[in-house]
Every structure is written in structure tokens, then in C-alpha cells.
Amino acid sequence: MTDKARKPPTQPTPPAEAIERWDDEGGAMGYVFAHSICFGCKQPFAYNPMKVPSIRVDGVREPICQTCVDRINPERIKKGLPPIVPAADAYEPCDESELDG
Numbered sequence: 001m002t003d004k005a006r007k008p009p010t011q012p013t014p015p016a017e018a019i020e021r022w023d024d025e026g027g028a029m030g031y032v033f034a035h036s037i038c039f040g041c042k043q044p045f046a047y048n049p050m051k052v053p054s055i056r057v058d059g060v061r062e063p064i065c066q067t068c069v070d071r072i073n074p075e076r077i078k079k080g081l082p083p084i085v086p087a088a089d090a091y092e093p094c095d096e097s098e099l100d101g
């Protein structure tokens with residue numbers, strides 16, 4: 001029988017222990033934090049690669065930091081564009097399971 005193969009994949013839940021390790025040591029297996037230079041202000045910042053807001057430059061998505069989002073939004077509103085609203089966890093580490101699929 002192939003019952004097992006037809007079940008959807010289950011999302012692994014990180015144990016509470018792992019979350020505490022993150023708080024204490026600033027890093028734990030299973031969490032992913034991307035670091036790069038903000039396209040807007042050229043400052044290094046850390047973000048959740050799946051949630052971070054970005055702007056498109058020559059077809060390439062360039063992540064931007066919270067400071068730049070706050071700076072750009074009044075300009076966007078003036079031009080009649082919707083403001084960028086980052087996800088609540090856009091600048092938080094994400095579980096590595098979110099990266100798959």
C-alpha cells in the first residue's frame with residue numbers, strides 16, 4: 001500500500017528548547033537569518049528572507065531595511081502608491097522549514 005506516500009508532508013515543529021537556545025545564544029539550529037547590505041541606505045541588516053520587503057532593481061529583488069521602508073512610504077503615498085507594510089516577522093529569523101517549497 002502507498003498510504004504514507006499520499007499524505008501531505010508535515011511541518012516539523014521546533015522544540016521549545018530550540019527557541020530558548022535562540023534567545024540565550026543568538027542562534028540555534030533550524031533558524032535562518034539572512035544578512036546583506038540594504039539597497040536603500042547601504043547599511044548591513046538581518047532579515048527573514050521569505051518575508052522581507054524588497055524593491056526591484058533591473059529585475060533583481062533587493063531587500064530593504066525597516067528604516068528605508070519608513071523613509072520610502074511617505075514618498076510612495078505622495079505618488080499614489082500603496083505604502084510598503086513589512087510582515088511582522090520580516091526582520092526576525094525564520095524557521096528553516098519555511099524555505100522549502
Ligand SMILES: [Zn+2]
Pocket residue numbers: 038039040041042043064065066067068069
Ligand atoms: Zn536601509
